[in-house]
Amino acid sequence: MDLVKAARKGRDSAFLQLFDEHHLPLFRFAYRLTGSVADAEDIVQECFLTLLRPECSYDPGRTSVRTYLFGVVRNQSLKRRRRDDSTGEEGPDAKDHRSPESEALRTELAEVVARAVMRLPETQREVLILAHYEQMPLAEIARVMALDLGAVKSRLQRARVSLKEALAAFAPGLERRG
């Protein structure tokens, strides 16, 4: 039986299998979109619970469960970001400076990279994270973001050009380390 159907029928093992198969990339994606471990944790939790609710729009005939879950994480992250913007709460940049999760960033260089990615326009950032960090095929990114393939390619291209400019000063340092 399909795992989602089984989980909806109350089979714990099916639910846990779904969770174990998908939660790591979803958590990474949510973390890189929000810059916060706590937000990422909430988003991933909500994402799995959304999938199992009767009103959930997931249709296995149209998309894979992985693509659907990434879409939910993306939407939840957007909502949070808009809510934080409207309530004047600190954005991910500010959180990076002082939150416990920023402690986990291994080096100053990693922090610089994180900030540069965070400063990308939202749509470019999403594509870059999925393509680079999650190694997701462009066609699947297009499905997650409900875009056509051309738009995904151009956003990824623009994101990479912007990052090359923003991080240009750090390239020689990288070479010296190597």
Place this chain on the structure above:
Amino acid sequence: MNETELDELLDTWTAPPPPASLRESVQVGYAADRERKKSPGVLHWITAFMPSARKSLVAAAILAVGALFLVVTLAIPQTHRLISPPVRIPYIVDSEVVRYRDDGTSSVEVSLGSYNNNGRETILYEISPSFLTGIRLALNEVGLVVGRLTLPFVVSPELLKKAESTAFVSAGFEQYRCGNAAALLDAGCVDGPVISHETILGHPTVAVQPNFSDSQRVTLWMAPDLGCFALRITREEKRPDGTFRLVIRKQAIKVTLNPSSYARHR
């Protein structure tokens, strides 16, 4: 910078691993969703076995009791529990109380929605998955309302004032008092030895173990940014060999900040 250099730079930003609590939180949320589906609510149980004419009578009786409670609430504002939430609710925490039995089994005893009002937990709804527990819950609530109504007539004004200023947290049938509410808020929710600090559902908490009794250990994970709301509560009983056995665990599964209306949230 070439493409490879950019890739190498990007790779320096690694994501931390998910917290160990994530799997447990998701499981708790899944179990709560399932229980809600299974449990059509106490009213359903009460009316399920009745002919439709009697159901109408029961519905009318419930409405009448509701109207009476509303009048009482308006007359005596202290009795707002379960009846009439204040105009502005700052947040709603959906929680689940699980009871662990001697034989190693466990089950959800109560699902509840609540928030803290000046250090005092105010329950907005309580749902029980079992008929008998539901009845017990309803009787418990009636007892609490009656108790509050009669309290002003049986204790001195000083004692009444003290009772009304006492902080308490709820784990379904069990409530724990945490001293003066204002003092608790001033102390950053510290009411006993601090055992840890943990973030639950995005809210930093301080875990304290107030000394309620030598035979049991109660741990409260209270969130200062939610007015010392206890996002997790555990009660453990001491075994003869000195070890502890978990008996009750309340766990928040969702926090909704600034709910635009109570009805829409439900």
